[in-house]
Amino acid sequence: MKDDDHRGLGWAHGALTVQRLGAMLAPVTFVLENGRQVSPMHIAPWSSKPEAEALPGILRRLRGEWPCVPFGYSVPADGWPKDWARVMGPPEPGEEIHGHGSNHDWTWRDSDSGSLSLLLAYPKGSPVERVERTITPDPLAPAIDIEFKIVVRRACRLPIGLHPVFRLPARTGAATLELGSFDNGRTYPHDVEPGAEMFARNTRFAELTSVPACAGGGADASRLPFAADTEELLQIDGLEGTAALANHADGYRVKLCWQKEHFPSLLLWYSNRGRKAAPWKGRHVAIGIEPICSPFGLGPATALADNPIAQSGIATALDFSPEKPFLTRYRIEASAL
Template identity: 85%
Template sequence: MNAGDDYRGLGWAHGALTVQRLGAMLAPVTFILEDGRQVSPMHIAPWSNEPQAQALPGILRRLRGEWPCVPFGYSVPADGWPEDWARVMGSPEEGEEAHGHSSNHDWQWRESAKGSLSLTLAYPAGSPVGRVERTVTPDSSMPAVDVEFKIVVRHACRLPIGLHPVFRLPAEIGAAALELGSFDHGRTYPHDVETGAELFLRNASFTDLSSVPARAGGMADASRPPLVPDTEELLQIEGLDGTVALANHADGYRVKLSWQKEHFPSLLLWYSNRGRKAAPWNGRHVAIGIEPICSPFGLGPATALADNPIAQSGIATAQEFSPEKQFVTRYRIEASAL
């Protein structure tokens, strides 16, 4: 099998999809809805075909769609963080990569069943992870894609993990709606995600996505992206049932994500709303990340393994792995007409 082809695609009665080797990222995906319309809900970064993108870290180079992160997150400096967070925030591990080795390197194609695409990636010798495997299979009966993800470890370990679906948003402000259903509570980021692009009050909690404490006072509606201000923000949601949907009212469709909540107890919402002004973002990046995670805000392995405030509340921020017990998780992305 030729491992040199960077993209492979599949077509089925209800759509077409592409997977790239870099990060094993899934996009574009075109779904054919029951009324015959074609929709493409997965995001592709606007710089993906720009020549200067080749100099970017792997995860950013052709950022798109959905991919798995092992380990999830990256370390940030503890300066200015609340004390209960600052005391558990360790330094980056040697060779640490944003959202893990899986997000930044070319995977290898594997033999797979007809009608599916499968890839694998070996990890560096010093990692507790031996390899990861991913298989993408369209549902032959409807506009939906099923993904199976496997983590094989060399020795017992604990790691933060996450899935990283990033969805396209319409141009019109507030023309999409996040449909989370009931949840226990949400948390705002305890610091600035991007200095100068803050929207939410630091280190606050909420129970309604349409009423999140705002940095400037009052409440902000985080349920209807794209948002009005130029902002870069994260919210962590706890107590979901393992399903969430994004309704794109401008384009008349709903895309639903479902996952195994025992593997990913939290959901991270990444609002990338023109907030990052530096290259390659250049104030033009508008997308919503809807990311099932076992992690504290993606703050990197050291913080995830420590007794951080989220772990103290009884919510796991790292998964247990063992060579004796194979870790396999399954999730699904499906589309329907509004």
């Protein structure tokens, strides 16, 4: 790694680091109002190992929070329900997991002394010209404000998402997901990881505390980490643009706020020792709390098609215009329990 691969900021209420690879934000330390220091963002256990350099860009130093344009990646349609299989195409030429920005080194931009700013130009064949990201600690609070801009070469529709991944305590059930009320929840229509399923496929639910389980009955998807080894995805529609994780073991709450008009759904990625192959090796425990405009992250072809989520009236892609750059703002903040 080069000396300039990371930059950091400190302020009265914390310290943060951003890496050029994926423009990923972590580690972050917040100083709470009671004086305690907490670090809520996740860092993958392999990220500092030499063998990680051979991994795809997004996995190499997987950590914290970053934006995804386009969000998602294509998967084979084998064994999927018919209403999904009919809209699942092959990967597009040059398709990268969660988009070009998730897999490459961004360039530092000049910015105010109290913020960090980065830019990444996309390949010439992409409808996206460039993406920009500015990360600014709140000088008055243990909080970080983030601006994300997308500039396109031509009019297009794309699925997009934000990808915050949070650390979980070691003890089963020692953290609680707090979503508030929502309109509809959906389980993944297939296995996220074969042999590591927890929830019934392709079902709906109204409460996170009672998600249909593959073994029958309901599972509480709000208490983390799980006792069982599992890898799962849930999509939540109709939230008000806020979600929180209360870490009871470490005595803090971390809250995420976003613009729901840009991200009408929330994808919950439960990575709970379910993936056994390298580099995961059954040791990856984290929760992704990801505002999205996407159908489960199933890739651009599915997102642009008349998929079952789009049919229900929930947008799974956004319109972009070269005349008007897209700008969204979101915030990560911490407080004591």
